[in-house]
Amino acid sequence: MAVCVACAGLLGAPATWAQAPEAEEDPGEVLSEEQLEQLLDTPTEQPTGAELAAEAFGPEQLAPYFAEGSLARARAEFTRGRYKRARALLAEAPATPPVRFLRAYAALLGRDSVAAAEEFTALAPDYAALRDHCLLRAAQAHEALRQWELAEARYRDVGAGSPLYADARFSLARVLKRQRDIPGALAALQELIDSRQARGPDALRMKALLAICDLARTQGLYNIEHKALLEVWATSPLSREAQRAKQRLQGLSLPLKWKVRRAEALVELHRNVAAMELLAGVFPHVDLPDELSCRAHLAYGRALRKERQHRRAIQLLTPVAERCESPEYRPQALYVLGYSQSVVDPDSAITTYATLARDYPAHGYADDALFFEAWLLQRRGRLDEALARYEETARRYPTGNFASEALFRAFWLHTRRSEPVEALVALEAVEALPAAARTDEAIWRARYWRARMKEPALPASTPEAVAMAGLQAVRSSSTPESPKGGRGSALVPMTGTGGSGTSGTEPGGPAPANLVGWTALEGASPARVQGGKAGAVMTDGQGGRPLPGAPSGAPRTGPGAAFGIATPGGAMAAAPTPLLAMMDRGGSGPVSSTSPAREPSRGWSEGAGPRGAQAPSDTSALDDYEQLATERPATWYGLLARSRLAELAPERLARIQPPPEPGEEDAPPAEVWPLPPGRLRDDPRFTAGVELMRLGLPGAVDELLAVDARGLAEAPARLLYQTVLRTGRQRAARQVARTSLRQEVHGPLNAASRPVWEATWPLAYRKVIQRYARVSRVDPDLMQGLIREESRFRPEARSATGALGLAQLMPATARQVASALKLSEVSESSLLQPAQNVRLGAAYLGQLLARFGGNKAYAVAAYNAGPGAVDRWRQALPEAELDEWVEHIAFDETREYVKHVLGSYGAYKLLYTGQPVLLHGARAGDASGR
Numbered sequence: 005m006a007v008c009v010a011c012a013g014l015l016g017a018p019a020t021w022a023q024a025p026e027a028e029e030d031p032g033e034v035l036s037e038e039q040l041e042q043l044l045d046t047p048t049e050q051p052t053g054a055e056l057a058a059e060a061f062g063p064e065q066l067a068p069y070f071a072e073g074s075l076a077r078a079r080a081e082f083t084r085g086r087y088k089r090a091r092a093l094l095a096e097a098p099a100t101p102p103v104r105f106l107r108a109y110a111a112l113l114g115r116d117s118v119a120a121a122e123e124f125t126a127l128a129p130d131y132a133a134l135r136d137h138c139l140l141r142a143a144q145a146h147e148a149l150r151q152w153e154l155a156e157a158r159y160r161d162v163g164a165g166s167p168l169y170a171d172a173r174f175s176l177a178r179v180l181k182r183q184r185d186i187p188g189a190l191a192a193l194q195e196l197i198d199s200r201q202a203r204g205p206d207a208l209r210m211k212a213l214l215a216i217c218d219l220a221r222t223q224g225l226y227n228i229e230h231k232a233l234l235e236v237w238a239t240s241p242l243s244r245e246a247q248r249a250k251q252r253l254q255g256l257s258l259p260l261k262w263k264v265r266r267a268e269a270l271v272e273l274h275r276n277v278a279a280m281e282l283l284a285g286v287f288p289h290v291d292l293p294d295e296l297s298c299r300a301h302l303a304y305g306r307a308l309r310k311e312r313q314h315r316r317a318i319q320l321l322t323p324v325a326e327r328c329e330s331p332e333y334r335p336q337a338l339y340v341l342g343y344s345q346s347v348v349d350p351d352s353a354i355t356t357y358a359t360l361a362r363d364y365p366a367h368g369y370a371d372d373a374l375f376f377e378a379w380l381l382q383r384r385g386r387l388d389e390a391l392a393r394y395e396e397t398a399r400r401y402p403t404g405n406f407a408s409e410a411l412f413r414a415f416w417l418h419t420r421r422s423e424p425v426e427a428l429v430a431l432e433a434v435e436a437l438p439a440a441a442r443t444d445e446a447i448w449r450a451r452y453w454r455a456r457m458k459e460p461a462l463p464a465s466t467p468e469a470v471a472m473a474g475l476q477a478v479r480s481s482s483t484p485e486s487p488k489g490g491r492g493s494a495l496v497p498m499t500g501t502g503g504s505g506t507s508g509t510e511p512g513g514p515a516p517a518n519l520v521g522w523t524a525l526e527g528a529s530p531a532r533v534q535g536g537k538a539g540a541v542m543t544d545g546q547g548g549r550p551l552p553g554a555p556s557g558a559p560r561t562g563p564g565a566a567f568g569i570a571t572p573g574g575a576m577a578a579a580p581t582p583l584l585a586m587m588d589r590g591g592s593g594p595v596s597s598t599s600p601a602r603e604p605s606r607g608w609s610e611g612a613g614p615r616g617a618q619a620p621s622d623t624s625a626l627d628d629y630e631q632l633a634t635e636r637p638a639t640w641y642g643l644l645a646r647s648r649l650a651e652l653a654p655e656r657l658a659r660i661q662p663p664p665e666p667g668e669e670d671a672p673p674a675e676v677w678p679l680p681p682g683r684l685r686d687d688p689r690f691t692a693g694v695e696l697m698r699l700g701l702p703g704a705v706d707e708l709l710a711v712d713a714r715g716l717a718e719a720p721a722r723l724l725y726q727t728v729l730r731t732g733r734q735r736a737a738r739q740v741a742r743t744s745l746r747q748e749v750h751g752p753l754n755a756a757s758r759p760v761w762e763a764t765w766p767l768a769y770r771k772v773i774q775r776y777a778r779v780s781r782v783d784p785d786l787m788q789g790l791i792r793e794e795s796r797f798r799p800e801a802r803s804a805t806g807a808l809g810l811a812q813l814m815p816a817t818a819r820q821v822a823s824a825l826k827l828s829e830v831s832e833s834s835l836l837q838p839a840q841n842v843r844l845g846a847a848y849l850g851q852l853l854a855r856f857g858g859n860k861a862y863a864v865a866a867y868n869a870g871p872g873a874v875d876r877w878r879q880a881l882p883e884a885e886l887d888e889w890v891e892h893i894a895f896d897e898t899r900e901y902v903k904h905v906l907g908s909y910g911a912y913k914l915l916y917t918g919q920p921v922l923l924h925g926a927r928a929g930d931a932s933g934r
Contacts (some may be wrong), residue, residue: 060678060679060680060681061678061679061680061681061684061685061723062677062678062679063675063677063678065694066694066697066698066727066730067698068698068699068700069100069102069103069106069698069699069700070102070106070699070700074093074096074097075093075094075097075103077093078090078093078094078097078106079106079700081093082106082109082110085113087110087111087113087114087116088110088114090106090107090110091107091110091111091114094106094107094110095107101127101130101131101133101134102695102698102699104123104127104130104131105127105131105134105137105138105699106699106701107123108120108123108124108127108138108141109141109701111123111145112124112141112144112145115148117145117146117148117149118145118149120141120142120144120145121142121145121146121149121151121154124138124139124141124142124145125138125142125158128142132691133688133691133692133694133695134692134695134696135163136162136163136166136168136692137168137692137696137703139158139159139161139162139172140158140159140162140168140171140172140175142158143155143156143157143158143159143162143172143175144175146158147175147179152179152182152183153183155175155179156176156179156180156183159172159173159175159176159179160172160176163688164199165688165689165710166689166692166710167689167703167706167707167710169196169199170196170208173192173193173195173196173212174193174196174211174212174215176189176192177189177190177192177193177215177219180192181219186219186220186222186223186225189219190216190219190220190225190228193212193213193215193216193219194212194216196208196209196212197209197212197213206240210236210240210243210245211245213232213233213235213236213245214232214236214245214248214249216228216229216232217229217232217233217236217249217252220232230253230256233249233252233253233256234249234253234258234259234262235262236248236249237249237250237253237262237266238262238263238265238266238269239265239266239269240269241266241269241270241273241275242273242275260286260289260290260296261296263282263283263285263286264283264286264296264299264300264303266282267279267280267282267283267286267300267303267304267307268299268303270282271303271306271307271310274310274805276307276308276310276311277307277311279303279304279307280304280307280308283300283303283304283307286300287300287301287304292323292324292327292328293327293328293329295328295330295333298324298328298330298333298334298337299333301320301321301323301324301328301337302321302324302333302336302337302340304320305317305320305321305324305337305340305341305344306340308320308344309340309343309344312347314344314345314347314348315344315348317340317341317344318341318344318345318348318349321337321340321341321344322341324337324341325337325338325341325356325359331364331367334364335360335363335364335367335369336369338356338357338359338360338363338369338373339360339369339372339373341356342356342357342360342373342376343376346376346380350380350383350384351384353376353380354377354380354381354384357373357374357376357377357380358373358377360373361373361374361377365400370400370401371397371400371401371404371405371406371407372406374393374396374397374400374401374406374410375393375394375397375406375409375410377393378390378391378392378393378394378397378410378413379413381393382413382417387417387421390417391414391417391418394410394411394413394414394417395410395414397410398410398411398414398433398437402437402438402441403437403438403440403441404441405441407437407441408434408437408441408442408443408446408450409446411430411431411433411434411437411450412430412431412434412446412449412450412453414426414430415427415430415431415450415453416891418430419457424457427457428454428457431450431451431453431454431457432450432454434446434447434449434450435447435450435451444636444639444750445639445641445903448632448636448639448641448642449641451628451631451632451641452628452629452632452641452644452645454628455624455625455626455628455629455632455645455648456625456648456887458624458625458628459625459648459652626649626652626653626656628645629645629646629648629649629652629653629656630645630649630656630660632644632645633645633646633649633657633660634660634752635750635751635752636750637752637753637910637911637914637920638749638750638753638761638765638907638908638910638911638914639750639903639907640890640902640903640904640906640907642907642910643906643907643910643920643921643922643923644887644923646920646921646922647922647923650922657920675726675729675759676722676726676756677726679719679720679722679723679726680719680720680723681720681723682716682717682719682720682723683716683720684711684716684720684723684724687711687712689707689708689710689711690707690708690711690724690727692707693705693706693707693708693711693727694727697727697730697731704731705728705731705733705736708724708727708728708731708736708740709728709736709739709740711724713740713743713744714743714744716744718745721744721745722745722760724740724744725737725740725741725744725745725760725763728740729759729763734763734766737763738763738764738766740763741760741763741764742763742764745760745764749761749764753914753915758915761911761915762915764911765788765789765792765908765911765912765915766792766797767788767916768797769791769797769810769838769842770784770788772838772839772842773787773788773791773842773846776839776842776843776846776847777842777846779843779846779847780846780847780849780850781850781853781854782846782849782850782853783909785909785912785913785916785917786849786860786909787811787842787845787846787849788912789905789906789908789909789911789912790811790845790849790864790867790905790908790909791810791811791842791845792908793901793904793905793908794807794810794811794812795809795810795811795812797810798810799836799837799838799841800836808832808835808836808841809835809836809837809838809841809845810838810841810842810845811841811842811844811845811846811848812845813835813841813844813845813848815830815832815835817848818830818835818844821844821847821848821851822844824847824851825844825847830844848867849863849867852866852867852871855871856871856874860906860909861886861889861890861902861906861923862874862878864901864902864905864906865877865890865893865898865901865902868895868897868898868901868902869893869895869898873894873895873898876894877889877892877893877894886923887923890902890903906921909921
């Protein structure tokens, strides 16, 4: 690599050592939504005192080793392929580990295997940062010399945590095969398979299994070959490898257990009909309560449920729940059975969920069961029991994934029951949950609605008076205000054509909506519409895997104690509180569908919410809004907070520091140096990545991406991002930004954080998006955000339900849109072409915006769940303001989709135009929203 390029990196411009620059429009591979959410929800660790005291990491520690003098000449000769000349020049330099490594590498590439083997072997113990790289290359040199035993030893020594491990294992198997040690070669490949810890498709795992097949066949080990072929065929049924395995299995037996395993994989991949056809051939040969029969019935029942054949699912799963005793399969059967019963027989579902929670209190589904039992009790009007179950969910499973949601549902029920003090306690309890249960979204949702409760000011200053005032903000039949307002061109009201989208992935389970006394939709089942997403709520994306949620206990005081929420260190608090005392008063009757009788306060006009010039808002509420708008500007709740400030205190919104425009001359450098490395200092992957960068050799990005970035403190996370950015690999930098720099992404937008924001919200496919969005009268930033959330800019993306391409269009929807545009028939392959996909996606979103009067929230919800579903939700809560209406969207996936899409839309506006988005305050029933 040219020396001038390397030196330029030291002056501030990112260097491109040994890494090819990427095309502007190529966003590359990213993590799955499931992986991404897991990473983003991991609490960020705080640096220890030792880490803070450690020497900071600056750009000089990324400086190339061969940047000047004879070292630069040696590096230039190496780059030109003149390896002997490079070795001669390096022999004159001090024998540092980097010099020795490049010299040995020149010998290997120059086919001087004797020198390479000797020098890499000697260097391995002296160069800890690149020990695995030395061992691998020493092994390659020994293999070239046909020194099989030495090559075997070096390959075996490559660490399992290294990105080189898979290559070393395949090479080890090859060497052992040459030594006619077939059992050893098979064992080496099996170790690789076991290390992958993957269920379902995995390219390296499939490659290893097929290699086992080939090895076994050469030695006549047909049983081993047969088993490996079955595993490929069963665990990755839609892969090319499975097709090859199927051909080789012709004429061989297909044992029942492998058929069941393949059917389970097909259900996971939403190929439900194919799974049921396969299982139909299994049932005649197995009987309940045999474990294999339990598995087969469970898989078939899951497929029926996902196909919405709920009565058949109930008929099939009821005997499984009654007769199967397996602690693995019976809880899953109860869970799926409860879901199908909730659609056609809610009272039976209540009993089923209660049985699951009672019989398996330590199971990962126990908190789910309690939560869904509460939701069904609420639907049946048994509000006291529902509230008790919600609170029990949070009390017994404070680390579970339903704890914060249960508290939020309790908050809504208390407001509907005119119990403002208890409602505020429920919101406060969210922040008292253990860190594992407090997602960022849950915390800021609680803070936003707490501010809404405090919003109208009253003369009284007691907590009860403040909470009672909040009842006017959270009314029984209308949602809190989503205000109008703006500051000229600096504000973008959410009323025109625009919006953004979220992932088209399936939800994690049958998570019902935040329905509060909402009976209009009882028994309704969503239609499978655009993107297959309306039916997503019917899909069990968890695959039967238990969710975390074991109870823990510890005493505490404060808001969480009201729910018995524990923190580490002791028993659970049980002292009576206003909230728990309320549970002993009997019930308060059914929830009214109208607001409690009251006189309009000064800040409220009937059917509108607070008016900016008239609402003397509570100062603490405004403080909360300002903090939220500043600290979480790229989220749904940050957008809501800006909208509240624009309505209630526009001067506060005006004083929030606007983001710097791109290219401002007085902006500080994009990179921040130096930075404390924290635990990166001792991370072998980070150290290896840095060394390879400084050597100018490939493999640096692979090492850096292998760093476990979960929970990194802010400074080390930024160090990792900046290091990857300097390799010139923009795609990899974007991945690091999304997975590790949550504080940078969620915090204020400024000159230091702008590069991270740009990596997180890139302008991929911008020209195509602008062209077709404007033609369809859609805000390009809305379409950009929608595509980001739908596909992460992967044109080849395919959802499990059949949605295709950048905008995740279902073929049927695409054909309808194409017909309206008088375009020729579209094929599935054409939907994988970016231009065609964006054109049809923008046109469809434009149609929805026109239908709903330009209301972006309704249009985005309809893009996910279908316009019919949005019509039903609006009719069910016609007086709801937009923020509450979104909280009550009946499909869990659609509710989160709207929040993510509009949050992403706001991020694009802030980042690239400096114009914050504000929400229009239309009610769900307004004609303007139709």
